[in-house]
Amino acid sequence: MQVLQAGSHKLLLLELDLDFISNIAKQAGFEFKLDDGARSLTIDLSAPGRQSPLLLFDAADPGNLGWFSRCQFYVDGNSGAVLQTPIAVANVKDRSGYMLPNSIRLQITKELPATFRLPGKQPVTEQMIYAVLYNLLNALLNIGVGVCGGSIVKPLAGRTETFGARN
Numbered sequence: 001m002q003v004l005q006a007g008s009h010k011l012l013l014l015e016l017d018l019d020f021i022s023n024i025a026k027q028a029g030f031e032f033k034l035d036d037g038a039r040s041l042t043i044d045l046s047a048p049g050r051q052s053p054l055l056l057f058d059a060a061d062p063g064n065l066g067w068f069s070r071c072q073f074y075v076d077g078n079s080g081a082v083l084q085t086p087i088a089v090a091n092v093k094d095r096s097g098y099m100l101p102n103s104i105r106l107q108i109t110k111e112l113p114a115t116f117r118l119p120g121k122q123p124v125t126e127q128m129i130y131a132v133l134y135n136l137l138n139a140l141l142n143i144g145v146g147v148c149g150g151s152i153v154k155p156l157a158g159r160t161e162t163f164g165a166r167n
Contacts, residue, residue, distance in 0.1 A: 001013065001014055011111050011112065011114060016110065024134050025137065032044060039111050040109050040110055042107050042108075043108070044105050045103065045106065046100070046102055047103075050141075052101075054101065054102060055139070055140055055142070055145060056075070056156040057145070057146060057157045058147055058158055060149065061158060071139065071143055071146045072135060074145070074147075075145060076148060077148055077149045077150025077153045078149060080153045084119045085132050086112055087106055090107070091156070092104060101156045104140065106136075
């Protein structure tokens with residue numbers, strides 16, 4: 001990790017180990033594709049052998065109350081940001097425009113404000129990002145991740161039916 005000074009702004013530059021992230025995705029049971037950019041790392045994840053969709057659910061639906069009460073992570077449905085982490089989530093669609101229920105795209109931001117803190121006011125380190133990533137992947141498979149509001153990130157599990165004609 002490096003500290004960068006840009007005028008009056010201090011930034012933390014994470015130096016993420018791609019092999020370590022690959023091992024995390026393998027241990028969690030995902031197939032993956034990594035795209036390492038200058039400012040972020042994008043991971044396309046899929047769980048092709050999984051019979052049920054990934055546990056990304058609508059947190060506002062009363063039918064999903066059981067998942068909501070036990071989930072560890074919440075996603076802002078307007079931006080895709082996983083709250084209190086440098087990770088963002090996006091749905092993956094097939095060529096026809098349908099969402100793939102066993103696939104998801106994650107983006108880890110490498111440049112963070114020096115004041116950024118993880119839950120519990122923990123400072124950011126690469127090791128903490130690896131732990132958060134492992135826990136998020138585990139939650140997508142076993143525990144559940146809640147989508148809070150918005151229309152950008154769509155739930156994959158729970159009551160996800162839409163009403164009206166599909167264009």
